[in-house]
Amino acid sequence: MLALIYFIILAVIAVGGALCVLFARHPLYGALSLVVSMLSLAGIYGLLGAPFVGVVQVMVYAGAIMMLLTFVIMVLNGARDSRTPRFDKVSLFVFPAVIALGALLGFALVSTPLAFSAETWRGSVALTSATLFDTAKSGHGYFILFEVVGLLLLSAMVAAVLMAKRRLGTTNETEGGEN
Numbered sequence: 001m002l003a004l005i006y007f008i009i010l011a012v013i014a015v016g017g018a019l020c021v022l023f024a025r026h027p028l029y030g031a032l033s034l035v036v037s038m039l040s041l042a043g044i045y046g047l048l049g050a051p052f053v054g055v056v057q058v059m060v061y062a063g064a065i066m067m068l069l070t071f072v073i074m075v076l077n078g079a080r081d082s083r084t085p086r087f088d089k090v091s092l093f094v095f096p097a098v099i100a101l102g103a104l105l106g107f108a109l110v111s112t113p114l115a116f117s118a119e120t121w122r123g124s125v126a127l128t129s130a131t132l133f134d135t136a137k138s139g140h141g142y143f144i145l146f147e148v149v150g151l152l153l154l155s156a157m158v159a160a161v162l163m164a165k166r167r168l169g170t171t172n173e174t175e176g177g178e179n
Contacts, residue, residue: 007047014040027073031066038062052125068157075164 017037024030038061045054132142 003047007044010040010043010047013037014044028070031070031073034069035062035066038066052128065153068153068160072160072164075160 014037017033017035017040020033021030021037024033038057042054042057042062045051045057131140132146134140135143
């Protein structure tokens with residue numbers, strides 16, 4: 001029963017953080033709200049008996065990726081306090097889809113019994129690493145996805161640095177500053 005109460009609290013925090021991402025006026029506030037949502041998801045993983053996945057959620061997503069995203073927002077913002085528009089023409093199509101998805105999720109939660117069982121299978125670090133990094137021919141090939149995500153993050157970081165460097169270089173040239 002206590003696990004259900006913790007789950008409800010963490011779920012409300014996760015949904016609240018996600019709503020703050022949607023309605024944040026400043027991109028940096030949206031990124032920080034996304035960190036809150038990811039941290040609450042890590043807590044839910046801990047409740048589900050997957051502490052390794054929860055720690056990976058905190059270290060990789062809430063730590064590394066969000067730090068990179070926050071850094072990119074701060075660098076590309078150019079010390080301006082620009083705000084993103086709240087509603088535009090795309091919002092007319094997105095809001096009904098979000099409301100329909102929420103109704104579908106609410107129906108699924110109401111119709112599915114939420115029971116926590118003590119007999120659930122708990123994963124271990126050895127089993128998770130053996131599954132993820134199985135390089136045998138009969139393996140699932142998850143290690144390839146791991147490498148692709150690493151290359152994607154590296155290319156995003158290089159692109160962010162190049163965009164910031166190009167923007168800073170054009171600012172110096174237009175202001176007549178000397179290098």
